[in-house]
Amino acid sequence: MTKLKILVVAGDGIGPEVTGEAVRILRSVAELGGYDFQISEALIGGVAIKQQGTPLPAATLSAALESDAVLLGAVGGNEFNSLTPDKRPEAGLLQLRQALGGFANLRPAFAFPALSSNSPLRPEVIEGADILFVRELLGGLYFGEPRQWDRASNSAWNTMRYTRDEVVRVARVAFELASMRRKKLTSVDKANVLEVSQLWRATVTELAPQYPGVTLEHQYVDACAMHLMNTPRNFDVVLTENLFGDILSDESAVITGSLGMLPSATIGGKVNLYEPVHGSAPDIAGKGIANPLGAILTAAMLLRHSGNLEQEAQAIETAVRKVLEQGHRTADLVRAGETPLSTQEMGKLVHQSVNEIIDRHQAMHAV
Ligand SMILES: NC(=O)C1=CN([C@@H]2O[C@H](COP(=O)(O)OP(=O)(O)OC[C@H]3O[C@@H](n4cnc5c(N)ncnc54)[C@H](O)[C@@H]3O)[C@@H](O)[C@H]2O)C=CC1
Numbered sequence: 389m390t391k392l393k394i395l396v397v398a399g400d401g402i403g404p405e406v407t408g409e410a411v412r413i414l415r416s417v418a419e420l421g422g423y424d425f426q427i428s429e430a431l432i433g434g435v436a437i438k439q440q441g442t443p444l445p446a447a448t449l450s451a452a453l454e455s456d457a458v459l460l461g462a463v464g465g466n467e468f469n470s471l472t473p474d475k476r477p478e479a480g481l482l483q484l485r486q487a488l489g490g491f492a493n494l495r496p497a498f499a500f501p502a503l504s505s506n507s508p509l510r511p512e513v514i515e516g517a518d519i520l521f522v523r524e525l526l527g528g529l530y531f532g533e534p535r536q537w538d539r540a541s542n543s544a545w546n547t548m549r550y551t552r553d554e555v556v557r558v559a560r561v562a563f564e565l566a567s568m569r570r571k572k573l574t575s576v577d578k579a580n581v582l583e584v585s586q587l588w589r590a591t592v593t594e595l596a597p598q599y600p601g602v603t604l605e606h607q608y609v610d611a612c613a614m615h616l617m618n619t620p621r622n623f624d625v626v627l628t629e630n631l632f633g634d635i636l637s638d639e640s641a642v643i644t645g646s647l648g649m650l651p652s653a654t655i656g657g658k659v660n661l662y663e664p665v666h667g668s669a670p671d672i673a674g675k676g677i678a679n680p681l682g683a684i685l686t687a688a689m690l691l692r693h694s695g696n697l698e699q700e701a702q703a704i705e706t707a708v709r710k711v712l713e714q715g716h717r718t719a720d721l722v723r724a725g726e727t728p729l730s731t732q733e734m735g736k737l738v739h740q741s742v743n744e745i746i747d748r749h750q751a752m753h754a755v
């Protein structure tokens with residue numbers, strides 16, 4: 389029997405709202421499949437600062453390290469904006485990522501046919517677009533030392549630093565995933581001006597002969613940002629460093645129709661970390677209107693990568709597609725004149741649909 393110890397760190401803003409819907413579905417998958425999912429919760433981010441004075445309490449960190457998978461909502465909030473980065477809710481997430489050790493953040497972004505009119509891009513541009521970002525998650529500017537805001541000299545600096553080994557390990561993940569997909573890898577950098585990008589490009593190029601079935605191309609990040617919007621179908625797997633991947637994956641929400649649609653999984657470390665791509669969305673938090681589909685699709689990635697439950701992962705993905713095809717939309721996806729569903733209403737519809745798909749599958753196999 390599949391056993392999974394899942395730690396849920398819902399965090400701030402819409403984090404608890406959207407993870408609530410993902411967890412409801414995970415519990416249901418466990419019940420229908422007879423799996424043993426032990427799901428517990430812990431504090432992270434702004435809520436942890438308020439209750440315990442730190443964005444990543446020791447109890448959260450140890451519970452995370454003892455889990456098979458961590459499901460995160462989002463962290464951050466406007467009330468923390470005046471704090472220095474090391475004290476902010478986001479620091480808790482960066483510390484957690486570092487401790488869990490996952491360095492390859494997989495961020496799929498693809499066009500849902502039912503949402504083609506939600507994208508400002510023309511339907512013929514996005515139709516069939518299916519991109520997998522492999523974003524390096526433990527290096528670059530977010531972690532590089534030195535970092536400082538020196539008020540005396542009115543200057544500030546961060547450091548983008550990578551070692552060859554750090555590039556090799558994430559590039560291997562990207563090459564391998566590309567070889568299982570459409571066999572094209574686009575490595576994104578800024579090698580025309582940054583030494584760190586020259587190391588990145590040289591390292592990726594050096595690995596390429598080990599993956600003869602994969603076509604490798606390089607793009608500068610500025611041009612890539614434009615190509616993603618003009619010709620998204622030309623991309624298969626996109627490999628990039630931490631900051632560039634953060635930006636390009638949010639940009640690619642335009643292909644899908646909403647940032648609220650995008651899931652992610654971080655693999656390669658001691659414990660995999662699963663989080664939707666979006667943040668805590670303070671502008672809509674507490675209203676019950678956030679789109680839970682990114683978080684729900686994140687739960688599907690958790691079942692696939694940590695539970696080896698491919699069938700259940702696909703059941704969730706199919707349910708999301710179906711509910712969208714039936715015309716159901718949260719506020720971020722409605723068009724003029726349409727009535728939006730609440731977060732919970734959308735979650736319940738997907739939940740129902742997942743149950744029906746799994747029930748049907750079980751009935752077929754019982755015959
Ligand atoms: N993984 C994480 O915990 C992340 C945290 N953040 C933090 O979140 C806070 C807010 O950052 P923003 O730049 O506003 O980014 P954001 O991703 O929270 O929101 C950007 C825009 O997208 C909308 N949006 C995001 N998720 C949505 C959803 N599920 N349904 C409907 N609409 C959605 C928001 O309403 C907002 O208009 C900041 O403190 C930031 O540092 C940002 C990104 C990732």
Ligand SMILES: CC(C)CC(=O)C(=O)O
Pocket residue numbers: 478481482634665
């Ligand atoms: C630490 C996070 C706030 C950075 C981010 O935006 C992300 O990982 O998507």
Ligand SMILES: [Mg+2]
Pocket residue numbers: 634635638665
């Ligand atoms: Mg981001």
